[in-house]
Amino acid sequence: MAGLPGLARLDHIGFTVPDLDEAHRWLVDVLGCEYMYRLGPFQSDDDWMQEHLNVHPRAVMRELHFYRCGGQAVFEVFQYESPDQDPQIPRNSDIGGHHVALYVEDLDAAVAYLHEQGVQVLGEPTASKSASEGQRWVYFLSPWGMQFELVSYPDGKAFDHTPERFA
Numbered sequence: 001m002a003g004l005p006g007l008a009r010l011d012h013i014g015f016t017v018p019d020l021d022e023a024h025r026w027l028v029d030v031l032g033c034e035y036m037y038r039l040g041p042f043q044s045d046d047d048w049m050q051e052h053l054n055v056h057p058r059a060v061m062r063e064l065h066f067y068r069c070g071g072q073a074v075f076e077v078f079q080y081e082s083p084d085q086d087p088q089i090p091r092n093s094d095i096g097g098h099h100v101a102l103y104v105e106d107l108d109a110a111v112a113y114l115h116e117q118g119v120q121v122l123g124e125p126t127a128s129k130s131a132s133e134g135q136r137w138v139y140f141l142s143p144w145g146m147q148f149e150l151v152s153y154p155d156g157k158a159f160d161h162t163p164e165r166f167a
Contacts, residue, residue: 012066013100014076017144018087020063023077026143030117031102033067033075040064056082070102089145099139099147107136107152114140114150125150131166133158 017023027033040063043049050057059082067075090097104110107125114121122139135153142148159166 010073012074012076014064014078015098015100015146016078016080017142017146018079019144020065020077020079022143024065027067027069027075027077030114030119031069033069036066036068036074038063038065055080056084058083059085075100089147092147099149101137101149101151104150104152105154107138107150110150110152111138128157131157131159134160 024035028035040061043060044057047057049055049059049061053059053061059080062079062081064076064078067077069075092099111121111125120141122141125136125138127133128135128137132153134155134157135151137149137151139147139149153160
């Protein structure tokens with residue numbers, strides 16, 4: 001099989017937040033992630049930060065926290081200070097736009113819970129079509145504006161049942 005030799009699985013997803021304490025409360029108290037550990041600070045007087053992390057050479061990564069979510073995916077959450085930091089959150093349509101999708105068994109119960117927690121949910125759950133038929137999804141925002149998604153397909157997606165239809 002072609003591709004990256006030895007690729008086994010997703011290890012973690014890293015993202016930067018403006019306030020680690022706020023992110024910690026939200027990730028643990030609202031999403032139910034398990035806090036694991038913290039590292040930092042990291043900074044350099046040479047070009048190490050730029051060379052290894054593609055950030056401004058004088059950027060300071062104040063601290064990072066690791067979280068386990070749903071027993072597997074690990075979030076690596078950073079708080080940086082940098083002379084050229086852009087405080088704007090990219091939308092999905094922007095270059096570098098992104099979202100984190102979380103699988104839930106009962107989408108309606110999860111959406112109701114998010115509403116109870118005061119989380120901004122974007123619209124109502126949407127039923128997918130074509131290869132993803134059988135899936136429902138909805139986006140929601142973290143307190144700092146990052147996009148997350150809930151997805152659910154307890155009976156599988158159309159692709160799972162008849163992959164030859166979508167080849």
